[in-house]
Amino acid sequence: MADYDAIVVGAGLAGSTAAYCMAKEGLSVLVLERGNAAGAKNVTGGRLYGHSLEKILPGFADEAPVERKVVRERVSMMTDDSCFTADFHSSRFNDPASASYTVLRAEFDAWLAGKAEEAGCDVVCPAVADELLRDNGKVVGVRAGEDDLTAEVVLLADGVNSLLGQKAGLKKELAANFVAVGCKEVVELPKNVINDRFGLNDGEGMAHLFAGSPSNGMMGGGFLYTNKESVCVGLVVSVEEMAKSSVRLPDMMEKFRESAPLKPLLTGGKLVEYSAHLVPEGGLHMLPVLSADNLLLLGDAAGLCMNLGYTVRGMDLAVASGQMAAQTVIEAKEKGDYSNATLSGYKKKLENSFVLKDLHTHRNAPEFMEHTPRMFKEYPELAAEAFTRLFKVDGEPSRLMLKKMLPLVFKVGILNLAKDGFKAVRAL
Ligand SMILES: Cc1cc2nc3c(=O)[nH]c(=O)nc-3n(C[C@H](O)[C@H](O)[C@H](O)COP(=O)(O)OP(=O)(O)OC[C@H]3O[C@@H](n4cnc5c(N)ncnc54)[C@H](O)[C@@H]3O)c2cc1C
DSSP states (O other): OOSEEEEEEOOSHHHHHHHHHHHHTTOOEEEEOSSSSTTTTOOOOSEEETHHHHHHSTTHHHHSOEEEEEEEEEEEEEOSSOEEEEEEEOSTTOSTTTOEEEEOHHHHHHHHHHHHHHTTOEEESSOOOOEEEEETTEEEEEEETTEEEEEEEEEEOOTTTOHHHHHTTSSOOOOGGGEEEEEEEEEEOOHHHHHHHHTOOTTEEEEEEEEEGGGTTSSEEEEEEEOSSEEEEEEEEEHHHHHHOSSOHHHHHHHHHHSTTTHHHHTTOEEEEEEEEEEEOOGGGGOOOOEETTEEEOGGGGTOOEEOSSOEEOHHHHHHHHHHHHHHHHHHHHHTOOSHHHHTHHHHHHHTSHHHHHHHHTTTHHHHHHTOGGGTTHHHHHHHHHHHHHHOOOSSOOOOHHHHHHHHHHHHOHHHHHHHHHHHHHHO
């Protein structure tokens, strides 16, 4: 008889959610996490869309260590000397079903793993699952160091690299055009300073994304999220483009931090954390095989993440995939059948949910970003030039708006603008 009904590899949001949901239904569950604690190895920019966790743990934000509820959205186009920003402030996101929160993973993931423990899971950290155990080809557990641990089913929630998923043949080695590299700094600032600088009240947060010069014109961008007493600031840039560039990510980060729009927001802050991580961005095109006999793949390990430029989403998909993987395993236990005939129900659940529906809706987004470099170079420059012409008064005879703007439009090309605009609304 197996030691456990299920072994979960990785105590990120996908793994801990799956573990919690299975344990709550009485399954025996072991979670292995290679970090010293859940959350220790996990990186996110900072914003969790709460809807999927709200369905599992209603009212979770009252208890969980969330930082601030996002009520203010900013999107900027930056050049080396200018910055155009759209700023949207609203109380319409107050409903828990559509609220989003800034989070620090070290605290948030530890809380969620604690919930799984309370529900009865064994959570062991640090513990690295080195390989899958097989008996006559069938997955029967994992080997962690000297220990052979057996289970009816193994859930791989081991993140974007998922070496175990690759070894099991469920997914291919990561292709450079399907991943971005992200780096992030956490800068401590007093609460009242954050409130004043970002125009927020206590508990209110801001999400700010930047395109253009922060990624040095490459596919990617910058981000800034406000926490209670810190801000997270960072960059996400295509690995494929970084590999061709002579500019290093830490140098880009320094330039971004020192830029005119950012510097005053961070002045007086204390850098308390630096991290870097890969982000799966291939969307539906990098979707792996999601299940096999006695094996499931979830969260980033399954590439369930989207970068749409104005928002990055992976955590709500990780939570939802954890829940659906757990539901599938519960059904498998009821049937006494952990073969792929039952476990493939996981993919159907994902297909019927927002997870694969959203990835399908935005299936052209990765290609759009990859093949529209103007988004990251020419358009920020165009915005800067347009606003310069609009606001510059230098004693030269003024010209009508049309005359000011038309040459700019011709510079990029009307056809290019129309083509890119059409592609953007179809992809994003
Ligand atoms: C810079 C950056 C910005 C982002 N911004 C956002 C954002 O604002 N909003 C959003 O929703 N998403 C964002 N994302 C994406 C989001 O962070 C991920 O989609 C999410 O963390 C995926 O959760 P997960 O549980 O699947 O994987 P992870 O959080 O990566 O967890 C995997 C876990 O598995 C463990 N592990 C790996 N291998 C083993 C092993 N062999 N044995 C034991 N344990 C193992 C790891 O230590 C880790 O704890 C961002 C990502 C990055 C990098």
